[in-house]
Amino acid sequence: MINPLRGMKDLIFEDSQKFEYIIATASKIARNYGYSYIETPILEETALFKRSVGESSDIVGKEMYQFMDKGENDVCMRPEGTAGVVRAFISNKLDRQDANYRFYYYGSMFRYERPQKGRLRSFHQFGCESFGEGSVYEDFMLISMIKDIFDALQIDFSLNINSLGCSDCMPLYRTKLVSFLENIKDDLCEDCNRRIATNPIRVLDCKNEKCQILLQASPKLINNLCGSCDSDFTKLQTLLNEACISYEVDTNLVRGLDYYNKTAFEFISNNIGSQSAIAGGGRYDRLVEFLDGKSTPAVGFALGIERIMDLVILPESKREGLYLGGMNEESINSLLQIARKQLEVQKVTMEYKPKSLKAHLKSADKAGARTIGIIGDDELSNGTIWMKDLETKEEKTININEMLSL
Ligand SMILES: [Zn+2]
Numbered sequence: 001m002i003n004p005l006r007g008m009k010d011l012i013f014e015d016s017q018k019f020e021y022i023i024a025t026a027s028k029i030a031r032n033y034g035y036s037y038i039e040t041p042i043l044e045e046t047a048l049f050k051r052s053v054g055e056s057s058d059i060v061g062k063e064m065y066q067f068m069d070k071g072e073n074d075v076c077m078r079p080e081g082t083a084g085v086v087r088a089f090i091s092n093k094l095d096r097q098d099a100n101y102r103f104y105y106y107g108s109m110f111r112y113e114r115p116q117k118g119r120l121r122s123f124h125q126f127g128c129e130s131f132g133e134g135s136v137y138e139d140f141m142l143i144s145m146i147k148d149i150f151d152a153l154q155i156d157f158s159l160n161i162n163s164l165g166c167s168d169c170m171p172l173y174r175t176k177l178v179s180f181l182e183n184i185k186d187d188l189c190e191d192c193n194r195r196i197a198t199n200p201i202r203v204l205d206c207k208n209e210k211c212q213i214l215l216q217a218s219p220k221l222i223n224n225l226c227g228s229c230d231s232d233f234t235k236l237q238t239l240l241n242e243a244c245i246s247y248e249v250d251t252n253l254v255r256g257l258d259y260y261n262k263t264a265f266e267f268i269s270n271n272i273g274s275q276s277a278i279a280g281g282g283r284y285d286r287l288v289e290f291l292d293g294k295s296t297p298a299v300g301f302a303l304g305i306e307r308i309m310d311l312v313i314l315p316e317s318k319r320e321g322l323y324l325g326g327m328n329e330e331s332i333n334s335l336l337q338i339a340r341k342q343l344e345v346q347k348v349t350m351e352y353k354p355k356s357l358k359a360h361l362k363s364a365d366k367a368g369a370r371t372i373g374i375i376g377d378d379e380l381s382n383g384t385i386w387m388k389d390l391e392t393k394e395e396k397t398i399n400i401n402e403m404l405s406l
């Protein structure tokens, strides 16, 4: 027997229904916000992720599903969705147009990490990326969209926001932070010490409790923002207040990826026992240029589908469609004709084997059908079908030829 690869699983029955429900809900809301669907390849050149996600990140450092293909190309299964969409934006020369482009995507992502509870090597994300709009109103609209998605899915969340500054204020802040960290580095953990040199901002979200206590006294970026970053961050908070979207400023929210600037946000599930991030995103105005495109402001987010699947409750399914069955072999031709006609307008479940009425009613119930249609011996000789609405209990006998000619 061949099993799925380690850390990978099939979505089937309730899981696949939840997946479909989440994607359908999120896609509809994204389209209402002006986003169109984009599908990019799962496999890309490894260089794309090294350059966009950043060599110092855990993803690129440890978790890439990377291999040489038969043509000796260094390739990688996408570990996240943004890089591919940005690559597509540039490959299709959309950076040369003076216009805004908004895309949504969803699909499988791959990270080669030690499988553990809640972490799969193949998982799913839904995301949106907006290109060309540099104003903070766009950041606000993205947050509003995620709120709408979680409201529609009836998932409780809390929202954390931060500003990561820009190429004017971030480097000055980084220098301040590094000199602070150098002074306390003997007391910081190994990871933090490594990051002081490679990516000092990431030290701020170290999960080590001892580090977190020491870092409380660290200089905060939001107190060191330049005029433009400061007024954008204030504006965002005003907009959220006016829209009654509650949030907290989390100065340790720094995103794991190197290309984020200005607005960063994270949605945390309020569900007891799973205080985990269910969505994250922010502005990444430098990434298009990093990847050799024309400098273009951009902002986006991604939802973690597996985490949301743990939280979502499927809406109760209503009885729907028609169940067809016969009590004799001879009725099959008429039943097939009726089925093919009815399939134009509703879901049809058909039983090929003759059974008793009682057995058919049981099967129709199991299939969740709204209506049952049965051809018994009397119906067969009269050219009719007996129908019953399983909700209203209304019964009638219909002429088959009349039904087919409708
Ligand atoms: Zn700035």
Ligand SMILES: [Zn+2]
Pocket: 188, 189, 190, 191, 192, 206, 207, 208, 211
């Ligand atoms: Zn640490």
